[in-house]
Amino acid sequence: MTATLIDMRPAAEPAAAPERPSLIGLDRAGLGAALAAAGVPERQVRMRVAQLWHWLYVRGAAGFEAMTNVSKPLREALAERYTLARPEIVAEQVSADGTRKWLLRFPARGAGRPVDIETVYIPEEGRGTLCVSSQVGCTLTCSFCHTGTQKLVRNLTAEEIVAQVLVARDRLGDFPDAATPAGAIVPAEGRFVSNVVMMGMGEPLYNFDNVRQGLAVVADGEGLALSKRRITLSTSGVVPMIPKAGAEIGSMLAISLHAVRDELRDELVPINKKWPIAELLDACRAYPGLSNARRITFEYVMLKGVNDSLADARELVRLLKGIPAKINLIPFNPWPGSAYACSDWEQIETFADVVNRAGYASPIRTPRGRDILAACGQLKSASERMRKVEREALAQA
Numbered sequence: 001m002t003a004t005l006i007d008m009r010p011a012a013e014p015a016a017a018p019e020r021p022s023l024i025g026l027d028r029a030g031l032g033a034a035l036a037a038a039g040v041p042e043r044q045v046r047m048r049v050a051q052l053w054h055w056l057y058v059r060g061a062a063g064f065e066a067m068t069n070v071s072k073p074l075r076e077a078l079a080e081r082y083t084l085a086r087p088e089i090v091a092e093q094v095s096a097d098g099t100r101k102w103l104l105r106f107p108a109r110g111a112g113r114p115v116d117i118e119t120v121y122i123p124e125e126g127r128g129t130l131c132v133s134s135q136v137g138c139t140l141t142c143s144f145c146h147t148g149t150q151k152l153v154r155n156l157t158a159e160e161i162v163a164q165v166l167v168a169r170d171r172l173g174d175f176p177d178a179a180t181p182a183g184a185i186v187p188a189e190g191r192f193v194s195n196v197v198m199m200g201m202g203e204p205l206y207n208f209d210n211v212r213q214g215l216a217v218v219a220d221g222e223g224l225a226l227s228k229r230r231i232t233l234s235t236s237g238v239v240p241m242i243p244k245a246g247a248e249i250g251s252m253l254a255i256s257l258h259a260v261r262d263e264l265r266d267e268l269v270p271i272n273k274k275w276p277i278a279e280l281l282d283a284c285r286a287y288p289g290l291s292n293a294r295r296i297t298f299e300y301v302m303l304k305g306v307n308d309s310l311a312d313a314r315e316l317v318r319l320l321k322g323i324p325a326k327i328n329l330i331p332f333n334p335w336p337g338s339a340y341a342c343s344d345w346e347q348i349e350t351f352a353d354v355v356n357r358a359g360y361a362s363p364i365r366t367p368r369g370r371d372i373l374a375a376c377g378q379l380k381s382a383s384e385r386m387r388k389v390e391r392e393a394l395a396q397a
């Protein structure tokens with residue numbers, strides 16, 4: 001089986017800004033206010049919110065006409081004012097290993113242009129993980145990260161964060177009325193999207209309010225109902241926001257660590273200059289609810305000859321002492337123009353042994369989707385290049 005790229009762009013111009021606001025991603029109070037504004041009497045608002053919540057997040061309705069237990073006049077009134085439209089899927093790539101990557105286009109918000117972001121689905125034995133973006137581009141410039149080469153355009157709204165989960169579930173047939181594409185690789189049983197990681201484009205703690213609201217909708221027990229233990233927020237180390245994330249979002253925490261010496265981490269994850277390793281680890285030690293059952297994941301990308309020595313592995317063990325932790329070793333996924341190479345497999349295994357012997361789980365993440373521009377941000381860059389080529393062709397014509 002080989003990778004496939006499904007170009008889903010319509011011939012028309014990019015999506016124009018919608019005239020009607022979306023009801024996706026609102027909290028219950030916000031949804032109630034929207035219904036009241038559409039003429040729902042005060043005494044009915046609670047009941048209608050529950051009905052809509054069920055249609056949006058349990059049934060996956062993408063339009064009001066499907067809502068058969070809502071009266072026709074109310075459906076019409078809602079459709080006049082609001083939308084449940086999904087973002088445009090510009091491209092969908094399917095790797096030979098079943099990894100799926102979507103390039104999604106959201107309309108301009110206020111001034112500005114429509115924006116493209118990426119969402120990735122990784123099916124594994126017994127679970128399916130969705131990697132969700134929080135920003136368009138990123139203000140940080142981690143030197144190993146392709147998204148770090150793209151300027152921040154704007155934060156994603158709570159609607160846009162939740163919409164990434166809805167699109168994935170639509171496309172995987174993970175809603176009662178959706179069909180699973182023939183040949184799709186999904187878990188044999190249970191939910192197709194069983195885990196969400198905020199590990200896509202952007203730094204989620206620099207878009208705190210929208211991420212908190214979006215994840216609250218994703219975790220709501222009467223809707224998408226993903227337990228907070230199955231939601232992981234990954235940060236490059238915005239130290240002052242970590243306690244707030246623990247208290248107000250309450251998801252699992254992952255840290256993009258990648259280096260054990262400040263000098264090197266300043267280069268790989270430049271936010272380290274502001275909040276160095278010792279401060280970051282203090283914030284981790286104080287993370288609410290931390291226990292052996294609720295460990296922090298430390299992400300460590302394996303860069304050949306840069307951070308992969310055995311001395312680095314031993315220092316990692318020393319630094320994490322006392323923190324219930326799991327260490328994810330990530331073979332580097334090279335992208336055009338990157339200055340690094342992936343560590344040799346033997347070196348990764350020896351590194352993992354040192355960490356393992358110290359009592360930490362240190363799974364080596366299997367490289368996924370290498371045939372589909374899997375490094376985060378690559379599909380967006382490729383699409384922009386494509387647009388540039390098209391523009392030039394048009395200008396010539």
Ligand code: SF4
Pocket residue numbers: 138139140141142145146147148149200201202203236256
């Ligand atoms: S690793 Fe995360 S925080 Fe760093 S540049 Fe990439 S997207 Fe931004």
